[in-house]
Amino acid sequence: MSIALHLDHYLTVRRSLGYNLRTAERVLRRFARFADQEGVPYIDTALFLRWDASLPDAGTSTRSARLGMVRLFAQWLSGIDPAHEVPPRGLLPGRLHRSRPYIYRDAEIALIIAAAKELPSIYGLRGLTCSTLFGLIAVTGLRISEALALDRDDFDAENGVLRVRRGKLGKERLLPLDPTVVAQLVGYEAKRDRLLGASPEALFVTSSGKRLTDCAARYNFARACQRIGLRADQQYCRHGRGPRVHDLRHTFAVRTMINWYRTGQDPAREMIRLTTYLGHTDPDNTFWYLEAVPELLDLAMARATSSGEEAGR
Numbered sequence: 001m002s003i004a005l006h007l008d009h010y011l012t013v014r015r016s017l018g019y020n021l022r023t024a025e026r027v028l029r030r031f032a033r034f035a036d037q038e039g040v041p042y043i044d045t046a047l048f049l050r051w052d053a054s055l056p057d058a059g060t061s062t063r064s065a066r067l068g069m070v071r072l073f074a075q076w077l078s079g080i081d082p083a084h085e086v087p088p089r090g091l092l093p094g095r096l097h098r099s100r101p102y103i104y105r106d107a108e109i110a111l112i113i114a115a116a117k118e119l120p121s122i123y124g125l126r127g128l129t130c131s132t133l134f135g136l137i138a139v140t141g142l143r144i145s146e147a148l149a150l151d152r153d154d155f156d157a158e159n160g161v162l163r164v165r166r167g168k169l170g171k172e173r174l175l176p177l178d179p180t181v182v183a184q185l186v187g188y189e190a191k192r193d194r195l196l197g198a199s200p201e202a203l204f205v206t207s208s209g210k211r212l213t214d215c216a217a218r219y220n221f222a223r224a225c226q227r228i229g230l231r232a233d234q235q236y237c238r239h240g241r242g243p244r245v246h247d248l249r250h251t252f253a254v255r256t257m258i259n260w261y262r263t264g265q266d267p268a269r270e271m272i273r274l275t276t277y278l279g280h281t282d283p284d285n286t287f288w289y290l291e292a293v294p295e296l297l298d299l300a301m302a303r304a305t306s307s308g309e310e311a312g313r
Contacts, residue, residue: 003043004032010076017267024069031070043074044085052092063092101250102243108230109138109248115224123195125207130220132188133204133212134248139181141252141278143167144245148212150203157186167279175277221245253278253286 007028011021034051035043048070052063070087077084104112116131137147140162149166156163160182162175177185193199195207202211222239225231231242256274260267275286 002032003035003041004029006077006080007032007073010073013076027066027069028073031066031073042081042083042085043070043077043087045087045091048087048091060092067092101254102247103254104138104243104247104251108228109251111228112221112224112230113138115227116220118227119220119223121207123207125192125195125205126220128188128191128195129204129206129212130217130224132184133217134221134224134245135184136181137245138248138252139178140175141249141256142175143249143279144214144217146279148204148214148217151201152189152199152203155185155189155203157182164279171279171281173276173279218245249278 011025011028014021031048031051034054035047038047038050040047048067052066055066067087071089074084074086078086113131113135116134117127119127119130121127133147136142137144142164146164146167150162150164154163154165160177160179162177164173164175167173189199189203192205196205196209198209200209200211204212204217206212206216219237219239221244222231222234222242225242226233226240231240234240253274257267259265260270271286278286280286
């Protein structure tokens with residue numbers, strides 16, 4: 001089968017997942033025509049470089065975008081036939097790409113929260129605040145900046161809703177919370193106010209009653225990870241390298257999407273809800289998880305292939 005015919009199937013599969021592929025289709029059609037003109041049955045790095053050299057001069061971002069589109073197509077093809085080679089990520093100079101997220105296991109999240117509870121402070125508020133903060137991010141997918149910006153009045157315990165007033169690009173959204181999360185936040189507020197002897201404006205605060213800063217939150221997360229072995233111990237209060245607090249957000253998104261496939265839900269329909277819940281301005285930012293996490297891509301391909309076979313019967 002020619003690369004152009006493979007491309008037809010590939011585009012059908014990805015469109016079934018809700019992707020808008022107008023730009024990608026235009027680029028990949030051009031690539032497929034070039035490959036068929038050369039009589040090449042398989043994609044490899046040399047083919048991409050020859051095609052890239054045949055095109056008019058373009059900026060780094062444009063060439064990098066083309067590489068990303070071809071790489072994803074090649075990844076899909078290599079799953080069908082290993083003879084196809086996926087061009088490497090760093091093939092073009094100056095290419096920027098997102099790091100693959102670290103997906104925490106449930107046990108790791110539980111250990112991080114438990115370690116955060118043990119962080120020392122005069123009144124014990126440091127451990128209380130950090131463990132609640134990290135737990136909230138893990139179960140809502142909040143950005144750390146959004147969580148730290150929450151005020152006391154942003155939490156509506158009666159209706160089980162969290163108001164995110166300072167989302168990315170200034171966008172506001174409302175997040176419905178599970179009753180267990182509401183109970184945890186209510187308990188946190190009661191203990192916090194009892195320890196401080198007052199009710200602060202900010203939701204997450206230090207022992208002095210001031211809003212917890214981004215720097216302090218990230219440091220405390222690093223300390224908790226060091227305690228459980230997810231990061232190496234460091235001297236001089238260094239954070240070290242390892243899974244990040246932002247990966248809790250990634251884990252929430254990925255686990256939500258995996259659950260759709262395992263429970264038979266329609267990913268194309270549910271994706272808009274998740275995009276809104278996460279506060280993404282572009283659905284492509286949510287679809288990125290399909291490409292970044294191999295398990296998700298496998299589930300998506302299996303679902304699409306199964307649907308295609310049923311339609312053909």
